[in-house]
């Protein structure tokens with residue numbers, strides 16, 4: 188029996204995150220507690236070490252990240268080399284991470300300590316790459332990270348060239364926590380399949396970025412904002428959605444393979460969206476989103492997923508819409524790395540079977556007789 192899209196198939200064991208009865212936990216800690224009380228750095232430490240850090244451990248981990256945030260000049264040169272008017276930042280990120288691997292002398296060193304060092308370097312540098320690309324395409328110089336800022340604040344600082352306000356830092360910190368890991372989602376599975384061949388970490392993360400980019404996965408958040416922008420005003424929301432449904436089009440940011448009664452991350456982003464759109468004086472993005480969420484729930488029984496309200500949150504922070512999925516990647520790289528380390532730790536090649544449904548035995552016909 189095949190399961191289309193591997194629905195319901197349990198493909199591995201993992202100690203990193205779980206989704207049981209619509210509840211998401213990281214190493215047994217409820218996502219709600221982490222989102223309300225934690226820092227992104229603390230969550231990354233948790234995912235990689237399967238325990239919360241002490242104050243001293245967290246300070247050391249933050250320092251480790253901070254000193255590794257700069258990226259090689261070769262990567263900056265590479266970012267300058269595209270047709271900046273047309274390259275999508277997720278494509279740029281995918282290529283830049285691959286190139287980063289060329290400048291890591293330990294890229295193919297496979298022992299556990301080297302893999303942990305590479306994980307820190309990758310986590311530290313990914314936000315710098317995204318921010319540098321965003322500035323370069325605007326004709327601006329990349330901004331170097333500051334050692335005394337949090338990971339979330341540093342990303343906004345490198346993006347905008349000025350220290351973020353507290354409310355902005357808090358929003359990005361919470362969004363990063365909420366997106367950090369999610370059991371065996373498509374991009375994490377991709378990363379695990381890749382490194383289960385005993386390929387290197389950079390290959391695994393490059394493959395995962397490719398999988399996250401798609402609109403059925405992380406690419407949905409950018410498309411949610413495209414939809415909200417097309418709708419334009421609150422009163423257009425329901426007629427717009429009705430037409431989409433009549434045309435059998437999917438509503439981005441709605442539905443989920445695993446959650447039946449709702450994605451527990453969405454309520455946090457919904458709250459942030461309400462607060463931030465009020466601060467910016469543009470509550471229409473939140474109001475419109477609520478109308479769509481209620482309508483789709485009522486009509487199709489589908490809940491909003493993590494990508495739905497993150498769109499209006501990032502928009503309210505003044506972030507370019509095509510950077511929404513790269514922000515997802517900046518966070519999710521922590522989960523990918525946790526899963527890659529776990530895969531190496533207890534590896535077996537991942538190689539499922541396909542049920543053959545093509546034609547049965549055929550006689551070979553010489554090319555001149557076809």
Ligand SMILES: CC(=O)SCCNC(=O)CCNC(=O)[C@H](O)C(C)(C)COP(=O)(O)OP(=O)(O)OC[C@H]1O[C@@H](n2cnc3c(N)ncnc32)[C@H](O)[C@@H]1OP(=O)(O)O
Pocket residue numbers: 192402403404405407436437438439440441442443444445487489492493494
């Ligand atoms: C971080 C993340 O990756 S979260 C997911 C982000 N992706 C999106 O938001 C894209 C929109 N959502 C979707 O495409 C889907 O809900 C997915 C990909 C998330 C999950 O998909 P699956 O579990 O494979 O469900 P599938 O696509 O088979 O849909 C099942 C049914 O629900 C419908 N459906 C599912 N999602 C939607 C949606 N967003 N809008 C309208 N209809 C939908 C499908 O049309 C299908 O209906 P049918 O049986 O009448 O043909």
Ligand SMILES: O=C([O-])CC(=O)C(=O)O
Pocket residue numbers: 366368369371372373404444445492493
């Ligand atoms: O788990 C999934 O299928 C998609 C998702 O929500 C995520 O990766 O955060």
